[in-house]
Amino acid sequence: MYNESNKIKILVTGSNGQLGQCLQKIEQNYTSLELHFYKSKDLDITNKDAISQVFKDDSFDFVINCAGYTNVEQAEKESEKAFLINEEGVRNLAQTCKKQNSILIHISTDYVFDGKKETPYTEEDIPNPINEYGKSKLAGEQCIQEILETFFIIRTSWLYSEFGHNFFKTILKKSETETELTITTSQKGTPTNANDLATFILDLILINNQKYGIYHFSNSGEATWYDFAKEILSVSGKLDTITLKKTDNYPTFAQRPKYSVLNIIKIKHIFTISPIEWKKTLSQFLNK
Numbered sequence: 001m002y003n004e005s006n007k008i009k010i011l012v013t014g015s016n017g018q019l020g021q022c023l024q025k026i027e028q029n030y031t032s033l034e035l036h037f038y039k040s041k042d043l044d045i046t047n048k049d050a051i052s053q054v055f056k057d058d059s060f061d062f063v064i065n066c067a068g069y070t071n072v073e074q075a076e077k078e079s080e081k082a083f084l085i086n087e088e089g090v091r092n093l094a095q096t097c098k099k100q101n102s103i104l105i106h107i108s109t110d111y112v113f114d115g116k117k118e119t120p121y122t123e124e125d126i127p128n129p130i131n132e133y134g135k136s137k138l139a140g141e142q143c144i145q146e147i148l149e150t151f152f153i154i155r156t157s158w159l160y161s162e163f164g165h166n167f168f169k170t171i172l173k174k175s176e177t178e179t180e181l182t183i184t185t186s187q188k189g190t191p192t193n194a195n196d197l198a199t200f201i202l203d204l205i206l207i208n209n210q211k212y213g214i215y216h217f218s219n220s221g222e223a224t225w226y227d228f229a230k231e232i233l234s235v236s237g238k239l240d241t242i243t244l245k246k247t248d249n250y251p252t253f254a255q256r257p258k259y260s261v262l263n264i265i266k267i268k269h270i271f272t273i274s275p276i277e278w279k280k281t282l283s284q285f286l287n288k
């Protein structure tokens, strides 16, 4: 497992995205890991030759796939592109990991579920995505399971951080220019700090218990997008300056699951971790 420098060598794809940047931020806390970050322009996962080229000169113990097509609305209009990246790109990575004996850590989503349940989704629940993004992500998961035995698929939900595009940043930005915000109450899930997920992923590599498979990781608790927006504005001291309105009819192209809370008991047991409550991590994050 260890290379000559005695460090665990890791390839990170899509490193300029939200999660990729969270990993770069904490890299220095993990001195036994050697992370190699590849942005989309340096490694396009849909290009098999480009992947081969990276592995020609190097070998990696782990590949963390942070690359993905993540625009839920746009995926309805260009589903081919979503599938190219989230299915074909992932297949390419899985095939390379198989050939090169690398362990693949892949990130998937709560949007693989249809939202008809009213209790948290477990890893055993059958996915049934209701939008193109979710369908393309499920197709990627299936490729990995067909090709590889040594993989961790980590489904997570409602990621936010200081990096990239996310609901948290959108709300803060809107609050600077708008006096009234209307937010949907028609979906329930769990906001998850992408920094917490990044920490979990690197801890998982250190633990390396070889208990491969699908895992659900999110912060704990549940919220509607309205609850999330209210908490963001409250903790950042902006709730008094803005009118926040509820709606159950916010217009979107893509359908989203009404309920997509993930059950995180498996990850708690197998990795003896206890993900922090969503409001608590949000307040710690905003008060730093």
Ligand SMILES: NC(=O)C1=CN([C@@H]2O[C@H](COP(=O)(O)OP(=O)(O)OC[C@H]3O[C@@H](n4cnc5c(N)ncnc54)[C@H](OP(=O)(O)O)[C@@H]3O)[C@@H](O)[C@H]2O)C=CC1
Pocket (backbone or CB within 6 Å): 013, 014, 015, 016, 017, 018, 019, 020, 039, 040, 041, 043, 044, 045, 046, 065, 066, 067, 068, 069, 070, 085, 089, 107, 108, 109, 110, 137, 155, 156, 157, 158, 159, 160, 164, 165, 166
């Ligand atoms: N954001 C969320 O709420 C959630 C995300 N996830 C999953 O987590 C993963 C990371 O998400 P997040 O960091 O938020 O997403 P981002 O959209 O912030 O980052 C995705 C990255 O992938 C890159 N990328 C796109 N196409 C390719 C390609 N063909 N080859 C290489 N890189 C590519 C993008 O680069 P460029 O910008 O140059 O296109 C971008 O840097 C994704 O797989 C996503 O599906 C799961 C649940 C929730």
Ligand SMILES: Cc1cn([C@H]2C[C@H](O)[C@@H](COP(=O)(O)OP(=O)(O)O[C@H]3O[C@@H](C)C(=O)[C@@H](O)[C@H]3O)O2)c(=O)[nH]c1=O
Pocket (backbone or CB within 6 Å): 070, 071, 072, 073, 108, 109, 110, 111, 156, 157, 158, 159, 166, 167, 170, 181, 182, 183, 184, 187, 225, 250, 252, 256
């Ligand atoms: C900006 C805004 C959105 N909304 C609604 C639209 C939508 O139903 C819901 C969420 O909005 P967004 O489009 O920002 O979030 P969305 O892109 O659906 O977020 C998803 O991204 C992908 C990548 C995932 O994997 C999921 O886990 C999830 O995080 O909030 C409002 O009601 N008011 C607003 O002002």
